[in-house]
Amino acid sequence: MNEINQEPKQYGLKYIIGAGLVIAILGVLLLLDLHFHxxxxxFFWSQTGEESIGGQILGMVQVTGNLVRPQPDTEAYVxxxxxxxxxxxxxxxxEQESDPKKLEVxxxxxxxxxxxxxxxxxx
Numbered sequence: 733m734n735e736i737n738q739e740p741k742q743y744g745l746k747y748i749i750g751a752g753l754v755i756a757i758l759g760v761l762l763l764l765d766l767h768f769h770x771x772x773x774x775f776f777w778s779q780t781g782e783e784s785i786g787g788q789i790l791g792m793v794q795v796t797g798n799l800v801r802p803q804p805d806t807e808a809y810v811x812x813x814x815x816x817x818x819x820x821x822x823x824x825x826x827e828q829e830s831d832p833k834k835l836e837v838x839x840x841x842x843x844x845x846x847x848x849x850x851x852x853x854x855x
Contacts, residue, residue: 818848826852 765772766785777783780791822842829835842850 820847821849821851822847824850824852827855 762772763785764770766776766788773788776788776792779795780788782788782791822845824838824842826835826838829838
């Protein structure tokens with residue numbers, strides 16, 4: 733009984749090792765092709781615009797992710813949400829100003845210009 737149970741494990745292990753070797757060989761061949769600007773490099777470049785090997789591989793991972801990720805629903809005549817929100821804002825750098833009076837003037841100028849919101853970084 734023990735011999736029967738051990739054979740499938742060894743049989744499966746051979747396939748795992750064989751598959752690992754095939755994947756490793758294909759990976760090496762892909763890296764060589766990318767290094768010498770072969771067909772894979774040209775295809776990756778046409779898809780990603782990246783010239784470095786690392787950039788191309790990362791770009792292809794992202795392209796593949798876009799293919800398997802669900803896409804947004806873009807049916808015609810779908811009502812647009814948040815149309816009452818004023819879309820224009822302004823970048824500010826208030827952390828660079830130490831005078832409170834100048835800050836008040838800047839806030840009032842932004843409001844008078846019609847901007848409905850600001851974006852402020854907090855370093």
